[in-house]
Amino acid sequence: MRQRVVVIGGGGTGAALAHDLTLRGLAVTVLERGELTSGTTGRHHGLLHSGGRYAMTDRQSAVECVQENRILRRIAPGSFENxxxxxxxxxxxxxxxxxxxxxxxxxxxxxxxxxxxxxxxxxxxxxxxxxxxxxxxxxxTMDAMRLPLRFFATAQRGGAVLRPFTEAVTFVSNGRSITAVVARDHMAGRNVAVPADLVINAAGPWSGRVAAMAGAEVPIxxxxxxxxxxxxxxxxxxxxxxxxxxxxxxxxxxxxxxxxxxxxxxxxxxxxxxxxxxxxxxxxxxxxxxxxxxxxxxxxxxxxxxxxxxGATGSDASGRTLSRTFRCFDHAADGGADNLITITGGKATTLRSMAEATADIACAKLGVTTPCRTRDAVLLPHTAYYTSAEVGA
Ligand SMILES: Cc1cc2nc3c(=O)[nH]c(=O)nc-3n(C[C@H](O)[C@H](O)[C@H](O)COP(=O)(O)OP(=O)(O)OC[C@H]3O[C@@H](n4cnc5c(N)ncnc54)[C@H](O)[C@@H]3O)c2cc1C
Structure with missing residues (x-):
């Protein structure tokens, strides 16, 4: 039996996580309350950052962007207008x-x-x-939806289960461990329980709400x-x-x-x-x-x-001085559930590295030693999203 990871959030971060974790041999289910990429990801500017925008004020983010800019061009050829x-x-x-x-x-x-x-x-x-x-x-420049779809398509071909219109509403726990995510299937109009050995909260700006379902806090x-x-x-x-x-x-x-x-x-x-x-x-x-x-x-x-x-609630009313870097929170360390991780912050440009850092923590917790392969694995075209479930079945 492969260990089961439930990813909450079907934006770019959830897409890259599904791909990374599937390559490491885990059984992945992605829950997305709307259509895939219907949160921030599908509405961004479409800029594959060189890092220049952040070079003078946010060095860490600038370095992350330029590194990922190079990697994404390699693994997603044809997705960028250069x-x-x-x-x-x-x-x-x-x-x-x-x-x-x-x-x-x-x-x-x-x-x-x-x-x-x-x-x-x-x-x-x-x-x-x-x-x-x-x-x-x-x-x-890039198409805000099509790049994440390449990650989703490749993950789906590898066996990941993608569930759009399915909203995580509560957790079932045994002591400090989550055993299932209860989700509202908006298409079928009923709740489903999705069993989990580990849960990753990739709900972007909604990640504070998802963490709160386990009594955890994230400074979002x-x-x-x-x-x-x-x-x-x-x-x-x-x-x-x-x-x-x-x-x-x-x-x-x-x-x-x-x-x-x-x-x-x-x-x-x-x-x-x-x-x-x-x-x-x-x-x-x-x-x-x-x-x-x-x-x-x-x-x-x-x-x-x-x-x-x-950033903490109440900090910086314009948001301009908050860093565009990302952070992973292992909620075993902060009083939330032992098997819940939150990933938040970052950019659409850094989706892959955000997933790598999070998947490293997830794998360490699950005892999985397979290394990350997403730096080199070339992604399927975005059109494969519409067919890869059938091909992989
Ligand atoms: C105006 C603007 C312009 C930007 N331009 C750029 C740019 O040009 N280049 C760039 O690199 N970055 C850009 N960014 C940043 C980038 O868009 C974000 O960092 C990135 O898209 C965040 O992706 P995500 O997957 O973490 O979050 P999201 O895309 O928001 O994904 C989170 C998902 O979680 C889902 N969700 C929430 N609650 C639940 C629940 N309970 N159950 C199931 N699903 C749930 C949401 O529906 C959502 O789809 C921009 C951001 C903004 C605001």
Missing amino acids: GGGLFVAVTDDDADQRDEFVDACAESGIPTRLLSRSAALDAEPGLSPDVRLAVQVPDA RPSPGVLVAVTGRWCTHVVNRLHKPGDGDIVLPQRGLSVVGTSSWTVDDPDEVRVSSEHVRAILREGMRLVPAVGAASMRAAWAAVRPLI
Whole structure:
């Protein structure tokens, strides 16, 4: 009998966990309350970070991003549009940060290339005429849903059971050990008990709620941000502003659209998030300073997603100073259940490494010695998600 791991949360983190744990020989079930990737993952900006955005202010996150950027390109060929990224100075103050930025990138392992004003405009003609200089980095873009689907497809082919529309509602315990997760199957309209030797809480901004089901606490600070899509691809690069991360300072192409983002604030309830017209206006105003055409283009959509940042309740009202790194919590150590682990924080770019760190802890607890193989195992295409269950059966 293979040991059974139940993963709660079918976002990018849950997807990468299902893949990692399946490769290590465990019997994995993923419970997702909505459609797969219907939480934060399916609504993010679509930026495969080079780490440049965090190099000056959040070094650990910058290093994690550049390392994973390289690995993901290797294991998910064809999933990224490699237009590259530009950090663009549009004021003298921005230009003054050039050396600090380039040094911080070098110390984080992020390759850069300095472009003069004219070289920047040649490379990206849609840039503002205010551009002083630009620094090129290996950013790329991706489809927010399709990359995680590649992990899900590969896990499913390996035997993982994926249960969308199935919401974990409570735990059945024997002493300090969880023996089953009781979940509401929203399709069938009934509760099911899913037996577990170990449970991983990968519920992103909802991970505080899931941990509370076992009487455990995690210092999670849900931090929403608004994104705005306008019609037309007004740039081919990921255009970032050369300054410390702020609102409306990234414009990138996605299919026939340009997506501008984002803003940042903190909330107590990740389900209570509104898109305010004030944020939309501010994002477009700032985005226009980088790529003026986005200001004149017709707006196609505006939406919000919630970052699962690590931070105590009440800390930092904007969420900007909270790190984008991730943490695993083994609840055996903090009074929760002995066989419950929470993974939270991080980025869509770092989904694989988040899963590796969590799966290492899970395997140590279960006595499994099989090493992680996800750095090199090439993923199935996203389309295999729709067929891999039948093929694997
Ligand atoms: C505006 C914005 C833009 C961003 N842009 C980028 C970007 O361009 N690049 C990048 O790398 N990162 C980006 N991020 C960060 C990235 O989107 C997140 O870090 C990542 O998607 C989190 O994935 P996750 O799987 O941990 O969480 P989620 O995707 O939220 O997954 C958690 C899942 O748990 C499910 N769930 C909750 N409760 C239960 C329950 N009781 N039972 C079952 N399921 C449950 C939810 O429905 C959800 O699907 C952005 C974030 C925001 C907010």
